[in-house]
Amino acid sequence: MSGRGGISGVKRPRPGSNGSKELTADEHNVYNLIKSKGDMGIWKGDIRKELNITNAKTIDNCVKSLLLKQMIKEVPNVQAKGKKRLMAMEFEPSKELTGGVWYHEGMLDEDLIDNLKRVCLQRLSKQKVATADGMRHEIKMTGVFQVDFTVEQMKDILDNLVLEKQISRVKSNGMGELASFPINAECYKLKSQRAKVGDFSMIPCGVCPRINHCAPDGVISPVTCVYYTKWLEF
Amino acid sequence: MAALTPFGIKLAVHIITTDFGNLVSKICECLLRRGTLSKALISRFTELPQDKVKKCLWVLIQHNCVQAFALEQEGGGKDTTVVVTQYMALFNNIIHRLRFPKFMSIVSKEQDTKVRSSDTHQESFTKLVRCRFVERCPAPEPLISLPNEGDTPAKKGGGRNKVFMKEVTLEERALAAAIPMDAERFSISYDQGVDSDEEKIESKISGLKVGEKRKQDSLDWDSELDTMGGKKEPACVEHVRAEYDNVAAVILKSMLEGAKHTVSSVSLSLDSIFEEVIKSKEGLTMEHLRYSLEQLDFCSETNDVYTINMKDIIKKAQLEEVECIVKKRYGIEAFRIFRSLTNGRPLDTDKISERTFVDKKNTPQTLYKLWKDNYILMEKVTTGGPRQADFFLWSVKKGNLWHQILDELYHAALNLCLRYAYEVDQEREIQNLSIENPSPEVKERRMRLRNVRILLDSSLMKLDDAVMIFHDFLL
Structure with a gap:
């Protein structure tokens, strides 16, 4: 791999070759810079800054040529969608760029996450309590998913369900339904009741996006409010 | 007066206007907005003659919406003092006026089995006092004297054991002086001269002067809304039911019943x-039972004695109410984001995105919406070094947010009241029509109005549960 960049010794094109390794000085510099960035790659705009090349067109041409020669590739960046990174072919994009296991082609893999959450809830409704490792094992046994998840990934999913208040996190005290878990083990438990609907959010004002513009004698007022009128339709 | 917010004042003024008319509400609004004032100043600010101000103050004091107190002030000459009567609006008591239906339902539920028709009025009354539904009226005009030099806390004080004392306001001193000691507050000592209960009640109304409207020794009573037994209890029990399970709710309810009166913490074996x-x-x-008790976050145990901390439950119930608002207004992603920040630790945008499974592209937008409406705080942090980078840290600051939510709750309560008045006003003509043989259209309108009133009334009572949870947000 290290030999790829060392093409300074090549004097002339060999007959019959596709010329993929023929690089101009600029292309060579650009390629070396991109390669030096490893699995993080580099944004086109940053190449210009780092190489002090004033003409943007030169960079464009170099990149185009390197892409055609399949020496570099464009990688989507989850942090900034408009700023695709350029990376040497031999590298795989880092977790920071791809977003990790929960991202697919730069997009959050919502289908995978939702399916996993659904299966976790199903299993918890049967078992009542489980640890992240136990859940991982359960999911593996179901064979619904092609990939093997790690305990950390299961924790991510279960913690997300805790954030949604669908389940709660409890520390085992070795009593009752937690008797089969070691003391202090972190367990996840299905909530016995659905989350309470807030007293405020049950009336139109509780969900009104315009409450800050509403005043008794204002343009928006409880007397003229369309949400109220709809609410009081019988 | 932590609960005094802009819309809280508007709601209080609306309540007073509805109950006592514009003139009285003008005086009340003046006191609410400007704070404690003397009669002369009220007259000046409201541009009303002093005799009218006096009559309005009678009404307000009579209904426990204003407290009078005599304030000792330095006089013109050396070592002379003058005493000026000051009037302070009792915001909480004004808001309590909305709660009479709720109060009556609690009293009737609790007293239903205890108070029977065979009981004399006196017995029923004694029971109401014993259960702390009724309390002795505050002193008519307690004297607040000038602070002695020795009373003022030293401004400078060093050392590790320095204790910061919260400064007591003039209003707090006056209230403390007016409210009888606990033993007296709920004690019964009848006047010999007053025989029947009707007469006692009459004594409450008759012969009152400003500042002297109640004589402490006569038997005057106020419905005790302040210690309205379990005013927060049902909401706390419901919160625990949703957060844990039915058993936890039963345990809390039983412990509160076992403790008789609500205090900040309850300990039982x-x-x-x-x-x-x-x-x-x-x-x-x-x-x-032991297993369930162990699961409760707000319950601690020492030597088989379990202590529940009501403050912890109220704090959780407050948080839950705000979370519900966020979920309904901004959606499930914002709900997850908000919940990830409620432990008080600031997080940067990327970390929030990772934790909450919100697409990195959408996270800043959702955070911006929450920040714009003051639900979260933002702090820009720039890292040093050769390549500077900007990070945005996000956090939830409960104190400010809780104040805003309380104001919104008062705003919503005011809106419910205004809409109620509007609906009733719109249908005034059909209410005046004869009841016999109404046309189908009138029947339908009457039915609609009935449903509207029920919905608005019940919503106001439900909303009030949330107000009471937030009322003491500085707990």
Whole structure:
């Protein structure tokens, strides 16, 4: 791999070759810079800054040529969608760029996450309590998913369900339904009741996006409010 | 006066306007907005003649919406003092006026089995006092004297053991002086001269002067809304039911009943809790009880004595209410984001995105919406070094947010009241029509108005549960 960049010794094109390794000085510099960035790659705009090349067109041409020669590739960046990174072919994009296991082609893999959450809830409704490792094992046994998840990934999913208040996190005290878990083990438990609907959010004002513009004698007022009128339709 | 917010004042003024008219509400609004004032100043600010101000103040004091107190002030000459009567609006008591239906339902529910028709009025009354539904009226005009030099806390004080004392406001001093001591507050000592209960009640109304409207020794009573038994209890029990399970709710309810009166913390032994719990939940074993108690975050245990901290439950209930608002207004992603920040630790945008499974592209937008409406705070942090980078840290600051939510709750309560008045006003003509043989259209409109009133009334009572949870947000 290290030999790829060392093409300074090549004097002339060999007959019959596709010329993929023929690089101009600029292309060579650009390629070396991109390669030096490893699995993080580099944004086109940053190449210009780092190489002090004033003409943007030169960079464009170099990149185009390197892409055609399949020496570099464009990688989507989850942090900034408009700023695709350029990376040497031999590298795989880092977790920071791809977003990790929960991202697919730069997009959050919502289908995978939702399916996993659904299966976790199903299993918890049967078992009542489980640890992240136990859940991982359960999911593996179901064979619904092609990939093997790690305990950390299961924790991510279960913690997300805790954030949604669908389940709660409890520390085992070795009593009752937690008797089969070691003391202090972190367990996840299905909530016995659905989350309470807030007293405020049950009336139109509780969900009104315009409450800050509403005043008794204002343009928006409880007397003229369309949400109220709809609410009081019988 | 932590609960005094802009819309809180508007709501209080609306309540007073509805109950006592524009003139009285003008005086009340003046006191609410400007703070404690003398009669002369009220007259000046409201541009009303002093005799009218006096009459309005009578009404307000009579209904416990204003407290008068005599304030000792330095006079013109050397070592001379003058005493000026000051009037302060009692915001909480004004808001309590909305709660009469709720108060009556609690009293009738609790007293239903205890108060029978055979009981004399006196017995019923005694029971109401004993249950703290009724309390002795505050002193008519307590004297607040000038602070002695020795009373003022030293401005400078060093050392590790320095204790910061919260400065007591003039209003707090006046209220403390006016409210009788606990033993007297709920004690009964009848006047010999007053025989029947009707006469006693009459004595409450007759012969009142400003500042002297109630004589402490006469038997005057106020419905005790302030210690309205379990005013927060039902909301706390419901919160625990949703957060944990039915058993946890039964345990909390039983412990509160076992403790008789609501205080900030309740301690009971395991046996006592068990005794209380099996009254309402048969078949619960001691082991199950112990297990359930262990699961409660707000409950601590020392030597089989369990202590529940009401403040912790109220704090959680407040948080839950705000979370519900966020979920309904901004959606499930914002709900997850908000919840990830409620432990008080600031997080940067990427970390929030990772934790909450919100697409990195959408996270800043959702955070911006929450920040714009003051639900979260933002702090820009720039890292040093050769390549500077900007990070945005996000956090939830409960104090400010809770104040905003309380104001929105008052705003919503005011809106419910205004809409109620509007709906009733719109249908005034059909209310005046004869009841016999109404046309189908009138029948339909009457039915609609009935439904509207029920919905608005019940919503106001439900909303008030949230107001009471937030009222003491500085707990």
